[in-house]
Amino acid sequence: MRVVMLGYQTWGHRTLQALLDSGHEVVLAVTHPRSDHAYEKIWNDSVADLARDHGVPVLLRNRPDDDLLLALKEAEPDLIVANNWRTWIPPEILALPRHGILNVHDSLLPAYAGFSPLIWALINGEDEVGVTAHMMNADLDAGDIVVQRAIPVGPHDTATDLFHRTVDLIAPIVTEALGLIASGRTDWTPQDRTRASFFHKRSVEDGDIDWTWTAEEIERLVRAQSDPYPNAFTHYRGERVRVLKASVSQGVYGGTPGRVFIREGDGIVIVAGAEARRGRSRGLVIERIRTEDGTDLPATEFFKTMGGYLTRRP
Template sequence: MRVVMFGYQTWGHRTLQALLDSEHDVVTVVTHPKSEHAYEKIWSDSVADLAEKHGIPVIIRNRPDDELVDRLKEVAPDIIVANNWRTWMPPEIYNLPVHGTLNIHDSLLPAYAGFSPLIWALINGEPEVGVTAHLMDEELDAGDIVIQRSVAVGPTDTTTDLFHRTVDLIAPVTTEALGLIASGQTEFTRQDRSKASFFHKRAEEDIRIDWTWPAQDLERLIRAQSAPYPSAFTFHKGQRLEVVSAVVSEGRYGGTPGRIFYREGDGVVIVAGADARTGRNHGLAITRVRTGDGRELPATEYFTSMGGYLTGRP
């Protein structure tokens, strides 16, 4: 089939590579310009560079326009394949090819449509994550599912771990889905919209630690915001403090959320949970921190004495 590929960052790069390795003919690539957004500088393998290396015409757009529609009509693709296309795609584009548009999304749809699905899924304690190939329609990430593959989430996995596992699914999911479509199959699995969830892009506010969260949730937030993602942060004595690693405490600690309370093992326990006053909660044992000047050190060295509070604001 003649394929036009829409994509960006490493997800798009892997998708384009899968198409180049397949029996299909990539006739044009559409990608976004480089961005300085914190999350778009991560996993930023260039789709444009890969396409140009293989002599494929590249169109760079922040969002579709009339000129792009005209150029796509000229190349007359049989199908569009998209992965990590970051802006709205109008129906005059996704309905243009005879086989429509196949979108590759890094979640197990219908859950975690939208942005940063791996981070949100890890924060929420999902047992598995994955990649879905679905046909695009008028609602974002809501079209019929062609194929879906999953991987388990381990108890110490970070978002970076899950990225590497799911990005390896892109090639087989893409090529298997295209194979089904090329074979003439047209009936696929409708999404159960009662199970759908849609998430926004991550921003600074989303990595600010709220000590009223249970320690188990905070521990997953720390793992979700592992390098190279921006670390979750709090404030100590008015200064920003990033939490690089942490575990749920073995003991249960009562008092006020955010209290710097007790040394336990290799960590320093912070009281956590909205109902911490009951004394039934585990705390968050911080093991490594990074200060505002970039120094990373064990929490037991940073917290030279117990007492005082970590807060959400200076």
């Protein structure tokens, strides 16, 4: 098959590599220009560089335009494969390749369509995540499923752990999907749209800790914002403090959410949860922090005295 690839960052890079290794003819690669967005500077292996290294023509586009449509028509693809293409694809492009467009998305669709699915899934306490290859239609991440693979989420997994494990699924999933499509199969599995959910892009502000969340929820947020992602953060006495490592307390602590309360084990307990005033909530044990100047410290060295509050604003 003649294949065009639309993609960006490491997800797109892994997809293009799988296409190059597949034996099919990759006739064009389309990718976004590099961005200064905090999340788009992470996992940013270059699709353009990989394509050029293999003699594949490259187009840089932020969104589809008339020039891209013309280039796609001239490429005469049998199939377009997309992964981490960040903008809407118009109907005239959807209808262009005879086999359609195969999209690769790092969630178990129909859940977690949209952006940053691994981070949102970890925050929400999902017990598995995965990767789905599906045929695109007019609705974002809503087309029939061709191949889907899941991996379990462990109790200490970070978003970084899940990234590495799911990105390794891309090549085998793309290879399997290409084989099925090339064989003439079209009997794909429709998504159950009653189970669909759609999430927006993460921004730095989404890591601002809300101390009315339960300790369990905040602990997952900390793991979801692991390095190299922008870390979960809070403010203490006017200074932004990034939380690098935390756990749920053994003890039950009452009071006002955000209160710097007591030492437990290797960390400092912060009162957490909307019901904390009833004295029935676990606290969050902060174990390691990063100051605004980039210094990493044990929490016991940073919080030298008990008392005071962690807040969402300086």
